[in-house]
Amino acid sequence: MPVRSAWLINRTETESGQTRADTRLAPLGTMAPNGALTGAGGVIPGSVDGEHLMSGLYVFGESAGMKVTVTPGRAVIQGQGAAGAYPVVLTDYATLTLDDGNASHDRIDLVVLRVHDAQFDVGDRTEASLEVIKGEASATLEQPQVPPASLPLARITVPAGASVGTGGIVWADAVYDLRVPTVAVGGILPESWNRDVAGGYPGQYRDSSAALQRWDGTRWASYPRQTGGIAPQGALAAGEYTGQYRDEAGRLERWDGAVWRPAVPSTAWANHTDGGYCTSTSWVESVTDTTGPTITATFTVPVTGAVLVTVGFMGHTGVDGQWCRMGVNIRKDGVLVYGADEVRSATVGSKAMTSVSATSRLTGLQPGAVYTAVSAYTTSATSNRGWFDNRFIRVDPLV
Structure with missing residues (x-):
């Protein structure tokens, strides 16, 4: 033989x-060592014209x-x-x-x-x-x-x-x-069919065919997973450290220690074009005679903990000299954080159809947390039917 x-x-x-x-x-x-006096056994990679990983x-x-x-x-x-x-x-x-x-x-x-x-x-x-x-x-x-x-x-x-x-x-x-490749010390190991083969020392590198990976002492870590790198889409179901980033269908996300959050939160928007009226003198989250009584905008708080909330509508009062207002309730996990009030509301004080809006800055929110902004309505008297149409809520992150 x-x-x-x-x-x-x-x-x-x-x-x-x-x-x-x-x-x-x-x-x-x-060859690549895996101990003080031992080396990683394997086949020397290579093939004619470089077509295959190892033909030997x-x-x-x-x-x-x-x-x-x-x-x-x-x-x-x-x-x-x-x-x-x-x-x-x-x-x-x-x-x-x-x-x-x-x-x-x-x-x-x-x-x-x-x-x-x-x-x-x-x-x-x-x-x-x-x-x-x-x-x-x-x-x-x-x-x-x-x-x-x-x-x-x-x-x-x-x-x-x-x-x-x-x-x-x-x-x-x-x-x-069952063949596995081996290379000289310091060389980059090529792809192996047996991916569970451990590295021999921290700092050893291998080519996984999709990424260059480094042995960190316990596992092979792809470059996109290293500290400061951005993991490609589908590479990580859960983050490996708080502050890690990943690409999720073109959107950058950050691992907060428990879940992935948008790294740069986008503007939240919700609206409804069907009108309705309110006769409540206290804040309520619905209007009457409409197919869409409540508007809800879900948003993620940026690292600053601050957002701009804008509410607006087109409407009118039912009685001269009276008013009607649209505000917003801010909740986290169902708990009210900011309640609707006149300072942060859009107000109409005329029987003539009028378009109004109001923008408020909210601070002290939990960065990375998800909140909901829910529309709220009130009127100056129960005898005053305040009309609300083309209602909207917009939440912009302050970064």
Whole structure:
């Protein structure tokens, strides 16, 4: 089998150890560390013309039967403890044969690239090899344990009764790629199919195919998630720290520690064009003889805690010398914060149809909180029917 390893067998007069070609072909240098004396094993990425992430050591089956093929490639395999990391190369296509399937149950086999070193393990072999680790046939499928100093390349499900005589294995459904890439220390790890592979040290980087990510000691964090960055749409359901920002369908939002709030609150607007009248001498939130008695504008308070509230309508009184007013009640979570009053109201004092509006500055509101502005109406006497038409509420954030 064309499997070679550098720094494994000493070349002597009686033993053919590492050759010059082995040295040239095998990966050299310090690979990405994951411990003081250990490195992250994996396949060296790359392919002809750069079309694929890694074409080396790919496991596939081409025809009916029980044989799999492994493509040429290079890898680094971390040995046991002080044994160090072994650079290994497969210089030609290699074929492995799987045992026939169990009569009753499926099983899972592993294809691994393995290093045997008699100096560090209990065996008497000193060589690198491709091997099939046969799993146990069972009603509950379990992957066999990966041997020490081994790099798993593929997981293969062997159906019950599979053999050359029964048509073998359906390769398109049976093989699951287990290869992970590795690069030299300081290099950027390419995308891996096994995304749960942890980083080796804080400050290590990898390419997730969508973003550059940094290992922070506990997880891979994409650049848009770093402090001060803006997370792209769909990246975060919940924020990771108070003050983080995200893009939500073109709108910038800020995480307040519990929920996402608009980073720059927009103007809130509510109106109704159907008229009605009021005969109450105290503030009420509805008018009579209209399809839309109440107007409600929901708004988010900016960081200043201040907003401009404008109310307006077109109307008239029913009696000369009397008046009617439209104001607004401000509530948070259903609790009245600012009640309607004459200072912040739009007032009409004539039987002639008149358009009026009034703007007030409200302060002391909770930044980032959601409030509602609800229309309110009153008139100077119960005998005075005040008419209100084209009513509106507008709330502008003061930033």
